[in-house]
Amino acid sequence: MARNESINILLVEDEDFDVKRVKNTISYYESRIRVGKVVSNGLAALNELKNSPDTYDAIIMDYQISGGLMGEDLIKKLKETDPFIQIIVITKMTINITDYDFANNLLKAGAFWYCTKYPGNIEDYIYQPTDFILSIFNAAEKKKLEKHKLRSDKRLMQNIEGLLEAKQLIGESKPIVQLKENIEKYSKSDVSVLINGPSGTGKELVAWNIHLKSNRRYENFVPINCGSIPSDLIESELFGYEKGSFTGAAGSKQGLFEVAHNGTVFLDEVAELPPNAQVKLLRVIQEGEIEKIGRTKTIDVNVRILAATNKNLANEVNTNRFREDLYYRLNVVPIDIVPLRQRGNDILMLFDHFLQYFSLDLGVEAPELDEEAEEILLNYKWPGNVRELRNVVQRLVLNCTGIITAKDISNPMILRNHLILKDETNFEELNFGQVLPLRDIEKIFRTKYFKYVRSISSSDSSAADKLGLAPSNFYRMCKELGLK
Numbered sequence: 011m012a013r014n015e016s017i018n019i020l021l022v023e024d025e026d027f028d029v030k031r032v033k034n035t036i037s038y039y040e041s042r043i044r045v046g047k048v049v050s051n052g053l054a055a056l057n058e059l060k061n062s063p064d065t066y067d068a069i070i071m072d073y074q075i076s077g078g079l080m081g082e083d084l085i086k087k088l089k090e091t092d093p094f095i096q097i098i099v100i101t102k103m104t105i106n107i108t109d110y111d112f113a114n115n116l117l118k119a120g121a122f123w124y125c126t127k128y129p130g131n132i133e134d135y136i137y138q139p140t141d142f143i144l145s146i147f148n149a150a151e152k153k154k155l156e157k158h159k160l161r162s163d164k165r166l167m168q169n170i171e172g173l174l175e176a177k178q179l180i181g182e183s184k185p186i187v188q189l190k191e192n193i194e195k196y197s198k199s200d201v202s203v204l205i206n207g208p209s210g211t212g213k214e215l216v217a218w219n220i221h222l223k224s225n226r227r228y229e230n231f232v233p234i235n236c237g238s239i240p241s242d243l244i245e246s247e248l249f250g251y252e253k254g255s256f257t258g259a260a261g262s263k264q265g266l267f268e269v270a271h272n273g274t275v276f277l278d279e280v281a282e283l284p285p286n287a288q289v290k291l292l293r294v295i296q297e298g299e300i301e302k303i304g305r306t307k308t309i310d311v312n313v314r315i316l317a318a319t320n321k322n323l324a325n326e327v328n329t330n331r332f333r334e335d336l337y338y339r340l341n342v343v344p345i346d347i348v349p350l351r352q353r354g355n356d357i358l359m360l361f362d363h364f365l366q367y368f369s370l371d372l373g374v375e376a377p378e379l380d381e382e383a384e385e386i387l388l389n390y391k392w393p394g395n396v397r398e399l400r401n402v403v404q405r406l407v408l409n410c411t412g413i414i415t416a417k418d419i420s421n422p423m424i425l426r427n428h429l430i431l432k433d434e435t436n437f438e439e440l441n442f443g444q445v446l447p448l449r450d451i452e453k454i455f456r457t458k459y460f461k462y463v464r465s466i467s468s469s470d471s472s473a474a475d476k477l478g479l480a481p482s483n484f485y486r487m488c489k490e491l492g493l494k
């Protein structure tokens with residue numbers, strides 16, 4: 011409490027003699043404690059608290075007062091009205107001061123402290139003044155702390171909600187609904203999760219969601235890209251070092267595991283972890299302690315470990331590139347994320363989500379997507395998954411206004427991989443694996459390709475243009491291919 015702020019008391023007492031004794035007991039500190047108002051019954055106290063919110067810091071109330079509302083019932087009602095108000099109870103001497111049940115019931119009802127009044131022949135004081143005053147100071151301090159805690163809890167909660175909003179996982183397809191259920195389930199415990207999925211499918215996003223829904227949400231989430239730290243630096247990055255532990259160690263450095271203490275470590279591209287770091291990591295998981303370079307004693311850390319990879323980690327184990335014992339420690343529960351092309355309509359949901367996001371970011375109206383364009387998006391294979399889709403939308407928002415058409419989308423500047431149709435491993439699909447003379451296979455390819463280009467063009471002349479053919483040649487070739 012700042013020195014100039016005085017503590018405001020509501021006194022609930024029906025005997026003038028005791029009102030006087032209370033006032034006199036605190037009079038020595040009248041610059042810091044004042045009795046703002048005196049009421050003589052419970053109902054009046056409750057009304058005063060309701061009608062003057064944020065006015066009083068503490069209530070001093072007599073236990074036995076006139077009127078029906080008194081004692082524990084009154085305490086509960088007062089606390090319901092203002093959960094921060096601190097209540098000091100004063101009782102008649104007839105109450106046995108060693109009656110623990112009595113004291114316990116008062117505290118359970120929500121009282122902060124209680125004392126028994128001095129006998130009536132002591133006219134100046136209600137209770138031993140220093141104790142009485144100290145408990146008033148403590149009550150006011152408690153109120154301030156509780157308020158402060160609520161404010162910071164609220165702020166933290168808002169931060170978490172903001173983060174969850176920014177990190178939201180879009181999609182309603184079956185595999186994504188299942189994924190969200192798994193995230194809910196696994197975030198409730200501290201198990202290590204290995205997140206598997208091709209590049210750009212949302213592995214980091216999943217890790218964030220697990221962290222933000224876990225009890226560790228208020229602590230740090232520390233992502234570590236195991237593939238991008240040079241192998242001779244990885245130990246010092248992960249576990250830190252002490253000053254002077256090697257030439258050039260001018261100060262000591264905290265490792266990322268120390269930074270993540272009580273929070274979550276996300277080991278991205280975990281398959282790339284060099285062997286020496288794999289050994290150390292195993293130790294952290296098994297013993298909960300880290301060995302800092304240049305320090306003889308280990309340091310205890312409490313971290314939850316999430317790892318991700320786009321490689322088949324079991325294969326890495328079989329070929330001795332990854333430690334088997336570490337693999338089992340990381341892969342307590344696996345989460346597999348399916349490629350975007352297997353998520354059906356989620357493609358359009360994500361498209362729309364990014365469209366709104368980037369349009370808002372640029373301060374432009376979000377363009378609309380026409381049906382043909384939707385069709386292309388749904389049939390495209392999305393080798394770069396959600397990240398590729400995000401980039402495509404960003405490019406579209408920069409280039410289109412109004413309506414996004416099939417033509418806009420099939421522009422190689424937008425859908426960059428669009429024209430890479432199939433690689434050689436797919437020749438088998440081209441004619442059921444049969445090897446045909448070049449002329450015949452060319453015809454099959456031309457037919458498919460012509461059909462495709464026509465499907466994404468607004469007219470035959472635009473299709474001819476895309477193929478680099480004069481319209482008359484295009485027409486003739488279509489006829490030869492049986493497309494006219």
Ligand SMILES: Nc1ncnc2c1ncn2[C@@H]1O[C@H](COP(=O)(O)OP(=O)(O)OP(=O)(O)O)[C@@H](O)[C@H]1O
Nearest residue numbers: 178179180181208209210211212213214215396397
């Ligand atoms: N379901 C989703 N909803 C919304 N955004 C998503 C979703 N999945 C991925 N994203 C976004 O796509 C981008 C790529 O996701 P992320 O970085 O999590 O993928 P990744 O699997 O870790 O990729 P990489 O293997 O390349 O590291 C990010 O911008 C992410 O926010």
Ligand SMILES: [Mg+2]
Nearest residue numbers: 210213214278
């Ligand atoms: Mg990633």
